[in-house]
Amino acid sequence: AQTVTQSQPEMSVQEAETVTLSCTYDTSESDYYLFWYKQPPSRQMILVIRQEAYKQQNATENRFSVNFQKAAKSFSLKISDSQLGDAAMYFCACTNRDDKIIFGKGTRLHILP
Amino acid sequence: DTAVSQTPKYLVTQMGNDKSIKCEQNLGHDTMYWYKQDSKKFLKIMFSYNNKELIINETVPNRFSPKSPDKAHLNLHINSLELGDSAVYFCASSHTGQGYGYTFGSGTRLTVV
Numbered sequence: 001a002q003t004v005t006q007s008q009p010e011m012s013v014q015e016a017e018t019v020t021l022s023c024t025y026d027t028s029e030s031d032y033y034l035f036w037y038k039q040p041p042s043r044q045m046i047l048v049i050r051q052e053a054y055k056q057q058n059a060t061e062n063r064f065s066v067n068f069q070k071a072a073k074s075f076s077l078k079i080s081d082s083q084l085g086d087a088a089m090y091f092c093a094c095t096n097r098d099d100k101i102i103f104g105k106g107t108r109l110h111i112l113p
Numbered sequence: 114d115t116a117v118s119q120t121p122k123y124l125v126t127q128m129g130n131d132k133s134i135k136c137e138q139n140l141g142h143d144t145m146y147w148y149k150q151d152s153k154k155f156l157k158i159m160f161s162y163n164n165k166e167l168i169i170n171e172t173v174p175n176r177f178s179p180k181s182p183d184k185a186h187l188n189l190h191i192n193s194l195e196l197g198d199s200a201v202y203f204c205a206s207s208h209t210g211q212g213y214g215y216t217f218g219s220g221t222r223l224t225v226v
Contacts, residue, residue, distance in 0.1 A: 033212035039154075043201060045217035052212060089154055099144060099209050100169055103156040 002027045004094050006104035013082045014112050020067075021077045021107045023092030032096045034068065036077045037103075040088040048090070051075065079109075087111045116140050119204050119218035126194055127226055134189045134221045136204030142216070144168070144209045145187035147179060150201040150220070162187050163209055194225045 003026045013019035025034065036048040051059045051068050058066050063080045075094075079086055092104040117138045126132050138145060146169075147159040161169035162181040176192045191198060201222050205215035 033214070035214045037214075043220050043222075045203065045205075045215075045220075047214050047216075050212075050214055091156065093214075095212065095214075098168075099207050099212075100158060100161065101215060102158075106154050 002029070002032075002094050002096070002102045004092050004102050004104035006090075006092050006107050008107045009105070010108045010110070012110040012112055013079075015082055015084060017082055018078060018080045019082055019109065021079075021090050021092075021109065023075045023077070023104055025073050025075060025092070025094045025104075027073075027094055027096065029096040032094060034066075034075045035093040035095070035101070036064070036066070036075075037091045037093060038086075038088045039091065039106075040085075045091075049077065082111050084111050084113065116216050117204055117206055117218040119202075119221050121221060122219060123222050123224075125224045125226060128194055128196060130194050131190070131192045132194060132223070133191070134202055134204075134223075136187045136189070136218055138185055138204075138206040138216070140206055140216060142206035142208050143184055144207050145181065145184070146205045146207075146215065147187065147189050148203040148205060150203060152200070156203070160187075160189075191223075194223075196225050199223055199225045 032053045034051040038046045049061045067076045089106045095101040144163045146161045160179040165181045178190045181187045201220045204218040207215045
């Protein structure tokens with residue numbers, strides 16, 4: 001069974017600074033996908049970034065990038081130049097080709113002005 | 114145009130009542146899901162349907178019954194509501210096996226009093 005662990009229930013970062021959210025996962029699949037979802041106070045679930053496990057290159061979307069360490073089963077999210085609108089719950093998630101996504105328990109990110 | 118729409122957004126009801134939540138997607142996806150998010154923000158899959166066929170049926174009380182009239186619609190009916198059913202219920206959809214993640218609806222906050 002797949003599991004996803006986010007060890008930081010809450011984090012805070014100063015506006016314009018960089019923050020890294022941690023995630024580890026466990027899966028027996030050889031082919032899988034990893035995601036970071038953002039849930040702002042509006043409660044809408046928004047896909048931030050996606051990584052295909054067979055690709056070694058780390059995914060990047062504007063200010064968001066990941067550090068994917070396949071052997072260590074680690075998938076951290078780096079947010080550069082943090083903005084007030086980045087304040088949200090962030091969920092790390094993992095799925096295989098059956099598309100059943102398993103989510104971590106989330107990290108609540110606070111942005112300090 | 115809303116990609117995945119859920120109705121209603123809020124639902125307050127008394128214990129013992131029966132209620133339904135509707136979900137529709139216009140993305141042409143072949144798989145739809147129901148997730149439950151509890152008060153601690155933990156997201157847990159309940160059901161998934163692929164082309165109207167039940168694929169995933171997690172350990173959920175049989176008071177919960179999903180119905181998929183076609184691949185664009187997945188409704189959730191809940192009988193004999195209990196206090197513990199209070200949560201946010203998310204509908205989502207995806208293309209099976211593509212690994213692009215889900216597109217989520219905006220959620221339905223169910224409060225049982």
